Amino acid sequence: xxxxxxxxxxxxxxxxxxxxxxxxxxxxxxxxERAKKAKAENALGIIAQAEKMYRAENDTYVNFAxxxxxxxxxxxxxxxxxxxxxxxxxxxxxxxTTAFTATATRSGGSNNGETVTVDQSGxxxxxxxP
Numbered sequence: 001x002x003x004x005x006x007x008x009x010x011x012x013x014x015x016x017x018x019x020x021x022x023x024x025x026x027x028x029x030x031x032x033e034r035a036k037k038a039k040a041e042n043a044l045g046i047i048a049q050a051e052k053m054y055r056a057e058n059d060t061y062v063n064f065a066x067x068x069x070x071x072x073x074x075x076x077x078x079x080x081x082x083x084x085x086x087x088x089x090x091x092x093x094x095x096x097t098t099a100f101t102a103t104a105t106r107s108g109g110s111n112n113g114e115t116v117t118v119d120q121s122g123x124x125x126x127x128x129x130p
Contacts, residue, residue, distance in 0.1 A: 033111060040088045040104035043081065044118045047090060047102045050076040051120070061095035061120065
């Protein structure tokens with residue numbers, strides 16, 4: 001008598017694995033998106049800190065376009081990771097002597113174009129919903 005798996009047993013195992021994977025993969029993708037949002041929130045916090053340091057010395061906040069964070073505020077904090085982030089584009093708009101809004105815009109993935117924002121008071125906003 002030969003010992004081994006029958007074709008039916010193998011098919012059942014494959015079906016069970018497929019069912020488990022159908023639950024696991026969407027949760028994994030959601031976890032990845034949440035981690036990327038946390039990365040953007042961290043970077044925006046660093047940008048806000050740099051803006052406050054800039055204002056302390058210059059009595060105004062400063063605007064910068066995507067990719068120019070380090071050149072604009074790099075003397076206050078380390079911002080290379082902000083300019084080199086491939087998941088998000090960062091910019092500061094509406095900078096005046098009393099206010100600014102820092103925005104991270106998703107640059108790929110299923111949430112492409114969605115944003116996370118922070119202002120000078122530490123108020124968070126945006127439309128990113130992983």
